[in-house]
Amino acid sequence: MNVLAFESSCDETSVAIVRDGREVLSNVIASQISTHVKFGGVVPEIASRMHVEQINAVMRQAFNDADLKPQDIDLVVGTMGPGLVGALLIGLSAAKATALALNKPFLGVNHIYGHVAANYISHAELKPPFTGLIVSGGHTYLIDVDDFVHFELVGQTRDDAAGEVFDKVARKMGIGYPGGPIIDKLAYEGEDNLHFPRVMLEEDSYDFSFSGLKTAVINTLHSAEQRGDTLKHEDVARSFQDAVTDVLVEKAFRLARERGRDTIVLSGGVAANSHLRRALEERGDEASIRIFYPDLKLCTDNAAMIASAGYYLYQSGQSTAKAYATPNLGL
Template sequence: MYVLGIESSCDETAVAVYHASKGLIAHTLYSQVATHAEYGGVVPELASRDHIRKLVPLIKTVLKEAELIAKDIEGIAYTAGPGLMGSLLVGAATAQSLAWTWQVPAIAVHHMEGHLLAPMLEDNPPAYPFVALLISGGHTMLIEVRAIGEYRLLGESLDDAAGEAFDKTAKMLGLDYPGGPKLAELASKGQNRFKFPRPMTDRPGLEFSFSGLKTFTMNALHATEQTAQDKADIAFAFQQAIAETLSIKCKRALQQTQLQTLIVAGGVSANQEIRRQLQQMAAKEGAEIRFPRPEFCTDNGAMIAYAGCQRLMAGQTQNLEIFARPRWPMEQLISL
């Protein structure tokens, strides 16, 4: 079964083709970073317009790369949420139009389920059950995963997600958009000079909160002369605090669930310091840890095509409704 996957939830337009037995056939992605850079963040209306311009050409490109034609496609999967409403509608409307034209089933995919299942694209995928840490610009959550669709939320951010805190702190330090990677680069030049708090680690539970850490960072910055080294040292301390907080919470999640596998996915999972600390924690706990390859950490069509393929093969489809939800709790997903 060949499934076309479409991802357009925010500022990246991505398309992929996945086959049920052959695996990932082809994928391509267009990033809008240059479009939004001058504004210091994503402008929803501009994002929607770019998706409209780029999506159909990308579909043609990926089909050509896969050496397939329209009649070879047996199903279409698209990101239906969460995300920016306008961007989601572009992908949903395009997917449903193609599904009607090609007379194939379509399936709405949860964006975070796509990230959660991204490690399954590897040649040696992890086995269920496992704990998943999803860290991105809009989400920070720990989930117990028993099977596709069988998810139990263990804890999530009560305010800013980790990626959002990275981007806002980067802007505070005068770094360009996208801030997360640039803050990590600046932190590599910093020294262990400041001690920042590890939010909500002094109490039981698996929730996260990073807005207070952002305020602490701002106060620390204002107390310095704001030299290049001051900023590097603050970036170092901030990144260490985020990484250690995530590590502490993941350790608790593994212990509470008594599971021995940790999956880490989402755009922030590409951060090398976060990976290092999580790997160190997992080794001490005797747990296995898995990350998607870097190209599948950020938004991509491959993860949507994979997730959609699993649901279509299980017999799940939807009608021609253009389904899009900017907010969509994972607990509402049904199991296979």
Template sequence: MLVLGIESSCDETGVALVDAAGAGVPKLRSQALHSQIEMHQAYGGVVPELASRDHIRRVLPLARHVLGEAKCDLRDVDVVAYTRGPGLAGALLVGAGVACALGAALGKPILGVHHLEGHLLSPFLSVDPPEFPFVALLVSGGHTQLMRVASVGDYELLGETIDDAAGEAFDKSAKLLGLGYPGGPALSKLSEQGRGDAFKLPRPLLHSGNLDFSFAGLKTAVLTQAKKLGSELEAHKADLAASTQAAIVEVLVKKSLAALDQTGEKRIVVAGGVGANRLLREQLNAACAKRGVRVHYPELHLCTDNGAMIAMAAAMRLQAHKEEATEVYTFDVKPRWPLAEVGGLT
């Protein structure tokens, strides 16, 4: 079964082809990705209308490239999957519209995929895929959640952010420091030149006794410290960036370890854009090695939004009979779509 996946939820256009032959883990045949970062840099953030228009320009050429690289014909595709939500409404409509048009033209079924489930299952694309069950740290620009994953579609929510996500904390703190877009990677890069213990910043909810997160207070503390430094901010910017990153990472690591303790699991999966953070990987790897816990990540190029994770999530749901693709080509998108509505989240 060949699944063509289309991702267009925000500022990356991704297309990929996954082969779900047999009962094993589906295999990635080919993928292509176009990032809109350069286009949005002039505006300091994503402009939804520009994002949608660029998806229209990119998606079909990317699909041709993917099929050509896999030496497949469009008629070889068995299912066309697309990101149904959450995300920017106009951007989602581009991917959904193209998927439905392809499905109707080919007489092949389509399947809308939850963007977060794509991230959640993306480590199965890696050379070292995990095994069920495991704890998952889903950490991206808009979401920070801890879950116990028993199988495809069987997810138990352990904790989540009550305000800003970790990715937002990175991005908003970067903006306060006058760094460029995208802010998270810029702050992480600058952190390499600074000391993580230079400034005493809060670790919100670190000792709350539960697995929820909160990063809004950290952002406020960064703003307060930046104002306090005043004209001396430039000289201490790397230290403040490093201290901010250290605070975020400490919370993520300690909450993840607490989730492992609570569930008794010996395997953790880290997914989402912030999962590419070098310090997070280093500290989580070290802490888990002491406990005999396996840590799984998608490869760095699969941490951000991409079509491969959408095709993989669709293929795994179809294999597990958690969902059936449809040949009804009317569609809607869900810009706000709780993962609980996908089914199985408790």
């Protein structure tokens, strides 16, 4: 089954064609980062307009790369949310219009589950059940995944998303956007000597809170500036990153243990973080828990992961009518 997928929930316009949920025939991604970089973050109105400009060319390229014709498509899917509403509308409208024109079924896909499904593409052997940790610029979720279509949201951030804090801390440090990859690199040369807080919230909660950490980093930078001190960027990066990593790793393993899962699946833009990957793997070795994360290019937003998630939804009997009737764009 050839699935055509559209993703436009944030600042990537992407169209992909994936066969049987796991074989990527094409995955075209037009990133808007160079436009948003001068604002230090994604500007929703600009993102929507750029999606409109890009979507047709990106779709044409996806067919060219896959060497397929429109009539070779069996199912059309599109990200329904969560995401920026104006941005989502562009990909979703393109997906629905294409399904209508081709007279093929359409399904709306949850972006979060799409991030999880990126792992089905990277790891042919991966199957639920498992614990999922989804960390991106807009989301921080801990989920328990029962099968290919059902998952329980067990914890989420009460304020900033993990990737968002990486970006905001980097902006405050004046080192560029997006902050995640820059901090990841700098941290190799730094030490965890600033002792930032690890906010674990209540004992029995799987929720996260990162705004206190963000404030602690900003305050530390300000007071050093007032003292006329210069903190090593590498140390700030390392201390901050270790504080985020410790909390994410601790909660993911706690949930896996509680639910008796032997696998943890990491995904989302922050899954590209090399220290987080290593920390999970080290703890996984000790606890005999397998760790999976997607190939780097599938960590950030892309339509191939949406195609994979859509394929499994369709296989489970989800109908177009039911997908249209999804009451909200959230989980």
